[in-house]
Amino acid sequence: MGKLFFSGIVIMVAIGCGGGEVKISQKPPVAIRTALIQQADFPVTLSLGGTMRGDRQASLPARMQTTVMKVLVRHGEAVKKDQLLLELDRGSAQSQYRQAEAVFLNAEKRLRKMKALFASGAISEATMDETTMTYDVAEANFGNARQTVEIKASFTGVVTDLYVRPGDEVFPGTPLIEIADVTALRLILDVPTAEVGLLSLGQMVRVRSPLNSEQELIGTVYSMADAASKITRSFEVECRFESPTTAFPAGTYVTADIEINNIVSALVVPNDAILFRSGRSIMYVIDADTALLKEVEVLSSHEGQSAIAGSVLVDQKVVILGQKMLTPGARVQEIGL
Numbered sequence: 001m002g003k004l005f006f007s008g009i010v011i012m013v014a015i016g017c018g019g020g021e022v023k024i025s026q027k028p029p030v031a032i033r034t035a036l037i038q039q040a041d042f043p044v045t046l047s048l049g050g051t052m053r054g055d056r057q058a059s060l061p062a063r064m065q066t067t068v069m070k071v072l073v074r075h076g077e078a079v080k081k082d083q084l085l086l087e088l089d090r091g092s093a094q095s096q097y098r099q100a101e102a103v104f105l106n107a108e109k110r111l112r113k114m115k116a117l118f119a120s121g122a123i124s125e126a127t128m129d130e131t132t133m134t135y136d137v138a139e140a141n142f143g144n145a146r147q148t149v150e151i152k153a154s155f156t157g158v159v160t161d162l163y164v165r166p167g168d169e170v171f172p173g174t175p176l177i178e179i180a181d182v183t184a185l186r187l188i189l190d191v192p193t194a195e196v197g198l199l200s201l202g203q204m205v206r207v208r209s210p211l212n213s214e215q216e217l218i219g220t221v222y223s224m225a226d227a228a229s230k231i232t233r234s235f236e237v238e239c240r241f242e243s244p245t246t247a248f249p250a251g252t253y254v255t256a257d258i259e260i261n262n263i264v265s266a267l268v269v270p271n272d273a274i275l276f277r278s279g280r281s282i283m284y285v286i287d288a289d290t291a292l293l294k295e296v297e298v299l300s301s302h303e304g305q306s307a308i309a310g311s312v313l314v315d316q317k318v319v320i321l322g323q324k325m326l327t328p329g330a331r332v333q334e335i336g337l
Contacts, residue, residue, distance in 0.1 A: 034319055042263045045259050048190075049256070052187055052250050054185065055180075055184040057160070057178065060175075072084055072086060075159055075162045079157060085177055087151070095148065097146065103142070159177060159179055163178075185217075187240075187256055196235040202221060204218065204258070207241075207255065215247040217245065269283065286317040291328065296310035297310060
């Protein structure tokens with residue numbers, strides 16, 4: 001008698017009350033969401049992080065050991081050139097303020113007296129010149145002493161950092177306050193040796209505000225170091241932004257995207273469509289109600305999208321949600337938002 005073999009087919013027999021009915025089992029479709037593959041010019045960018053700085057930026061340190069008496073400004077406050085920012089203790093042990101003040105006041109008083117005597121012919125011109133010179137020296141010394149206890153803005157700008165509070169003891173070299181001229185902004189980037197060759201002067205630089213991702217600032221690559229730093233082995237690149245806004249305060253850490261190339265008529269998909277498996281980039285496209293696995297090459301990624309190359313077409317549907325549950329050839333059902 002011959003033998004009958006069944007290979008690779010599983011038949012389930014469902015026997016109901018009314019008789020026998022044979023049904024072939026099928027998995028339910030996988031719920032997915034899709035997006036269309038677009039075609040557009042796509043920028044190739046290099047992303048690097050750095051801190052925004054003012055066009056001019058100055059950190060003002062203490063010149064002696066003393067105590068902070070008054071802080072007259074706040075972080076982020078606009079200040080004018082020569083505006084008083086902080087006051088330190090005038091009477092501290094290392095301060096020469098009181099002595100210089102006394103010498104200056106005596107010299108000023110003597111100068112007024114000598115001017116009157118010289119006008120009446122009571123003293124010689126040589127005596128008058130000596131008195132004037134003594135006053136000038138006393139005035140200069142007093143000015144220097146005042147600069148050690150009265151911390152003033154060296155230019156018009158904005159307070160970007162405030163390091164002390166009233167009552168703090170400070171030492172020579174201790175940073176007290178930092179101000180920046182924000183009529184223009186600079187961004188200093190440390191670029192690895194392997195990537196510096198991708199950059200050139202004038203390339204567009206785009207940064208987004210960490211406070212509001214919808215706000216961006218456009219600048220250019222302004223200067224590039226001729227040699228790598230001996231410490232970091234990277235190249236210092238300065239980017240410049242001529243029209244800053246309050247969304248980008250000096251001192252803010254940002255990520256800069258520098259456009260180094262442009263892919264014409266690229267195939268563009270959302271980043272969510274791409275899966276990375278065993279060193280391969282894959283995604284699922286939809287044919288009728290079936291998921292087809294496609295291997296692709298990611299050419300560039302930017303702002304949540306990627307330019308790709310592969311055997312896919314414009315306006316094909318690509319799976320952006322539910323793809324981790326798929327296998328090649330699986331049935332799918334698209335769901336709404």
